[in-house]
Amino acid sequence: MSLQPVKFYQTGTFTVGNRLLAPEERSVQANMQRTSSLNSGHRACQGCGEALGARYAIDAAMNATNRQLIAANATGCLEVFSTPYPETSWQIPWIHSLFGNAAAVATGIAAAIKVKKQKGQGGDVRVVAQGGDGGTTDIGFGCLSGMFERNDDVLYICYDNGGYMNTGVQRSSATPPAARTATTMPLGPEPGNVFDQGKFVPAIAMAHEIPYVATATVADLRDLEYKVTKAMGIRGARYIHILVPCPLGWGTASHDTIRMARLAKETGIFPVFEAEYGEVKSVLAIRRPLPVEEYLRPQKRYAHLFGKSPAVATIARIQALADKNIRKYRLQARQGEH
Template sequence: MTTERIKFYQTGTFTAGNRLLDEATRTVQSRLDRTNSLNSGHRACQGCGEALGARYALDAAMRASHNQLIAVNATGCLEVFSSPYPESAWQIPWMHSLFGNAPAVASGIAAALRAKRRDDVTVIAQGGDGATVDIGFGCLSGMFERNDDVLYLCYDNEAYMNTGIQRSGATPPFARTNTTQAVGEHPGNPIGNGKNVPRIALAHGIPYVATASVADLHDLERKVTKAIGVRGARYIHVHVPCPLGWGSDPAHTMKVARLAVESGLFPLFEAEFGKVICSTPIRRKVPVERYLELQTRFKHLFGPPQDTEALAAIQAMADDNIAVYGLME
């Protein structure tokens, strides 16, 4: 058996690196035979969380589906940076149609495969948060309620980054975007707005719903692999930092993602048929400020004067997540 020495940098977390694991439990991404579904050379920004998430998710999906995979992509950063003709970065059958219809296009592919008795092929649809929670939400809900045989991956970077950082329904409270600017009374995105699509997905009672983060790529791969093994409508909501839109250091993408998880702001859980079955515990809780202070989109909260009320509200959201999902148990 040939093995390759993989450089691994311990990043100050409790995450076990690949080299510490036996080969069978290492990430798909660490394997020589990974498929590079989203090949290198694409045009994503430095430190792009979405490119990272998509790369891990799709290679894991390819492995789990024995390379029998078709992917649909909503309009958005991932589509644009991966596909300027004729330089497609996709090594899998891949289709982009519109901004708001990726779930429906995927449903159509699944239907065609069923008509053609091809039950060996897996269909994935993917889109950013704008495509998923806003413009494509009707199609997503339709795909869910029909329980179409599609795995939908939402790469959530919490705003419309492709068009230049505008607010989406997934933009967190107080975040500055170009349409929720840090001016006037209550600067940034209003609190109380927005929607929690993983919970809405769950309410459809579909076979599998999970949240994941590029902070834990093992976990992301595991959830994708698990989802590929399930038939029917499946949904994975992946938290992916966007250095450009969040105003974070491209070198800090993993760190920012990890702090979102460890603060409780982005809870990792899995649900089956409408019920949460497990969540990933936080081993060492961090205050939300540690996460927020790395991003200029929250800069206005730190003053002077510091917006203690806003920070408390965000901390309350994190604490609520910790309680609801039992993250400290």
């Protein structure tokens, strides 16, 4: 299977659905019978990117597995807003254990499934683990790396919003440079989060040489669904890192969540690609190149860069990071593509 952009010139490849496509070519989200794995009534903030990303991803995984799916969830916004007693928004078998162990819990689930299947006591059920960037790149990193290294049959999905939003917007190892958080205040000679720190877990996942690693954003639904579907067709450890803007933590308007993700991708701030066994196999090229300023300016977490005297040097450093991504992952807009 490969990503086949739908050539339809009214809506292009980019809308959720398309009344003119054959049903099997439509996105999962366009389907009236989608599982809506994360149902209404959850307590996420208005315009929550993580709630959106989680429904996108889990619905796609449900679709790909014929609804034979179990999810393990790290502590964090997604867990808290979806399952406060006495209500859960999940429509799938789901477990929350701890902040730092979602990958390991998923390993256990996968092991149990394997044994049950061997014994003829269960079917081919698949496992997804999911967590935010804190639960993935920081506290859950040990378990994540272990799961990767053992090549356990788990798809781990990280919903990256660049910080500990659930606890009140503190810095994580996925917080981008210069961003304001409650623990990287815009004070002192280097306001906001410092440069030259942090880690990009997709690259680390690739270093484990696991069968599949991909990044995605909530702005490119079809790409996201394609990647989740592809991942569910592979056995072994898989990792998808989804950029999910957070209106609260980023200081953006609730209606701009998807726009922000789109800007992150179009500026090169967030490279969207997929890799197999440690090698990049394809990238989602930039469609309409933009300077990083377009992405930074709408976000209050970067407001200190745009004061009376704009922090030109800092913006240039961020631009350099985006340019590096564009070079490294070959994200340049290509002729003839969309």
